[in-house]
Amino acid sequence: MAFVGAKIKIIQPLNLNVHASTHPHSFTSNNNCKFTSLSSPFLGSTRTHTLTLTRSISPRRSAASSSTVVAVSDVVKEKKAKSTSNLLLTKEEGLEVYEDMYLGRAFEDMCAQMYYRGKMFGFVHLYNGQEAVSSGFIKLLKKEDSVVSTYRDHVHALSKGVPARAVMSELFGKKTGCCRGQGGSMHMFSAEHNVLGGFAFIGEGIPVATGAAFTSKYKREVLKEADCDHVTLAFFGDGTANNGQFFECLNMAALWKLPIIFVVENNLWAIGMSHLRATSDPEIWKKGPAFGMPGVHVDGMDVLKVREVAKEAIGRARRGEGPTLVECETYRFRGHSLADPDELRDPAEKAHYAARDPITQLKKYLIESKLVSEADLKAIEKKIDEVVEDAVEFADESPAPSRSQLLENVFADPRGFGIGPDGKYRCEDPKFTEGTAQV
C-alpha cells in the first residue's frame, strides 16, 4: 500500500482488500529508505502541510475514489476497479472498534465525574477525542505485542485488554487495581496484557518501548525463537516530539531495524503550549525520513484511516522491515488534566474538532454503509454503560491496600541472593553458602 498523494493534507488509505504484500507500492519493495526512489512518495514528499483548520477534507472514503488523491498510479487504479467491495472493515470489526471507542469515552467521562466527587485524586489526564488513535492501532495487535504510553494511558490500557474494573480500581487507589493501587492514573502496568506503562515523564516511554522492540529482535536472533514477531507501539504527544530521547530512539530503531511504531498523538497542545509555538518545523512526520524510516501523517479523528495506516505499519514491523513514525492529527476535548482550566484554546478550534468527533463519524459510516443497524449500536452503548457502572461499583466496594503493602514489591528479590531454579529465594535454601571467601 502506498501513501499516495503528494499534495493532500490527509492520507487517503486505499482499499482494504488489497493485501500489503501483493501491492506494488507496499513497504516490502526496496524500502531501506533510499529516498532516491519516488515510488514511495510519502518519504520526503513535498506536501504543503499546514496546520490551519480552514481546509475541511472529507474524513472518510466514500464509495468512489476520493477526489483529493492527486497522484495515483495506474496499477493502483486498476486494483481499485477490480475490487468488488469498498468497505474498509467487516461488521464484526466495525462493532469491535465502535465498542472500544465508546468504552474509552464512557470510561473517561466517568473518571471526570468521579474526580469531581472526590473518589479519584492526584493527576488525571483524560483521553476524550483521541479514541480513534487508540482503537485504530491497538485493536490490530496480538496479546503478546506491547504498548507503551504516557500519563494519558487509561484508554490505551483498556484497548489492550485490561479490564475496566481493574483500571477503575487502580484510579480509586484500591487493592484490586491493576497495580494494586501502587501505580495510579499515570502508571498503568499489566504484564499479562503487555502494557508496559504509564510514564509521567514525557519521552520516558519511548526508549522503554524501543527496548521492548529490541527484545523481540533479540529473541528471534539470539534466543532462536524463530516466530517471535512481536511489535511494540509507543504512544506520545506533540510536545514529546521535541525531546532528545525521541530522536535518540528514532536513530537507534532505524539503525537496528526494530519492530516498533512511533505513534505521535498530535493534539496540537502541550498543556498550554501550542505545538506551533514550540516547534521549529511543526510537521512531525518529516522527522521519520530524516532518520531513515517512513514518516506518515494521518487524520487521527478518523478511525478507519488510522486503522489503514496502522495495518501497514504493523505489517512492516512484523516482517522485519523496521520502524515507522506515524503522526496522527487529533484533539483532546478536555483540558490537559482535570486540574487544567483550559483557557488558552480557542473555542472555535474546539468546536471544529468537536464536530469531527471520531465516535460520531464511525457511527455515521457504519449506518450509512449499512454494515450495522442503529439497534446494534444502541445495544453496545447500553452494554458499555453497564460495564462502566459496574466498574465504579466494584472499585467503590474494593478495599484499600493493607498497611503491609507499603513496603512490598520494592524489590523482586529483597535479600539479593537471587532466585534459585526452583523459584524460591536462594537465601532460604538451607544448602546455600554465603560465599564470603576469605583470602
Added chain:
Amino acid sequence: MLGTIRQKAVAARSLSSQVLENDLMRLRSVASVMRHYSAGTKEMTVRDALNSALDEEMAADPSVFVMGEEVGEYQGAYKITKGLLDKYGPERVVDTPITEAGFAGIGVGSAYHGLRPVVEFMTFNFSMQAIDHIINSAAKSNYMSAGQINVPIVFRGPNGPAAGVGAQHSQCYGAWYGSVPGLKVLVPYSSEDARGLLKAAIRDPDPVVFLENELLYGESFPVSAEALNSSFCLPIGKAKIEREGKDITITAFSKMVGYALKAAEILEKDGISAEVINLRSIRPLDRATINASVRKTNRLVTVEEGFPQHGIGAEICASVVEDSFGYLDAPVERIAGADVPTPYAANLERMAFPQIEDIVRAARRVCYRKSSIAASA
C-alpha cells in the same frame, strides 16, 4: 603512584598472553609456574575479574547481553569487555551511539521483557543523562506495577575520581543512587569483590548500580580457588571486615578501602588497632556489621571520596547514632572529598580527596591522641 603503575604493567603483560577461552586454566598453570612457593593463591587484576565474570555469566545465560559505548569493537573504553565481541557476536555485545538516555531506556525496556542487560556507562558521570531511566523506569517499576514487572538490569561503569580528569568526570554517585528505594548499589574493591558482586548483580532480578573505580582496574589482588569458580557469588548487602581490630572502626568502600588498610598499618605502629570494614554494598547498607563493629571498638571514622553533604558517611553516622549511641566514646569522624567541584591541577586534586594521612589523623583525633611527630600533613 608507583605501585599502581607497576601493577598496571604486570596486568598488561598477563593480558596479552591470555587467550580468553581457557584463560582460567592457563592462568592457573602460568601462576603455579611463576610462583613455586604459593600453590593456592593466584593474583588477578580487577579488570580481569570483571571481564571473566561477564564472560562466564554471558556463557551461562543467553539472555545476558552487554550494551554501551565502545564495548564491542573498541574492546571496552577501559577494556573491561575485551574479547566479548569476538566470542558472543554483535547481537550480544552492542555498540551504541552516544545516547545515554536512549540506550539506558532500551536496556530497561528489554529487561521488562525478561532479558538481562548489562548497560555500561563510560563513566557514571554520563549516567546523569540517563538518570531518569535508572530511577524512574528501572528502580520504581517493580513497585509501581505491584510486582508484575521486575527489571533485572545492571548499570555498571567507573565511578568517582580518576587522575586529573577534571570536575565533570570525577564525581562519586554512591550517595545519589544509594538514596533511591528500588535500586541495589554495589561498590567492589578487590578482584574477588568485583567477580562475586558482578555475578550476583547479573543474576539478581532487580536493578543494580555497580560502581567500579578506574584506578582499581589495573590493581592485582590475590583470589582464592573458590572465587575462580564460575558459580561464585557474593551476597548483596553484606559488608566484609577486611582487617580486624579493637580500637577504632574505619568504614570505606572502593579505592578508599586500600587507603584505609594502609592507614591501619600506620596506626598499628602507634598502638591503635583499627578494624577496616569494606562496605561492598551501599544499598542495602550493612548496618548490622557496622554497628556490631562500633559496639566493639566504640569509635568510628567513615571514609569516602564523594562530596560530604548528604554522603555515605552521613548515613552511616546517623545509623550508628540511632542504634549504638551509648557505645560511642568519641564523636564520629567523617572523611569525604572536599566540598568543591574537582580541580584539575595535580596538587589541588590531591587536596580535594582523602589521602592516607587524612585517615590517620582522623583516627588519632577520634582516639584523642595528638599527632605523632613523624606524621605530617
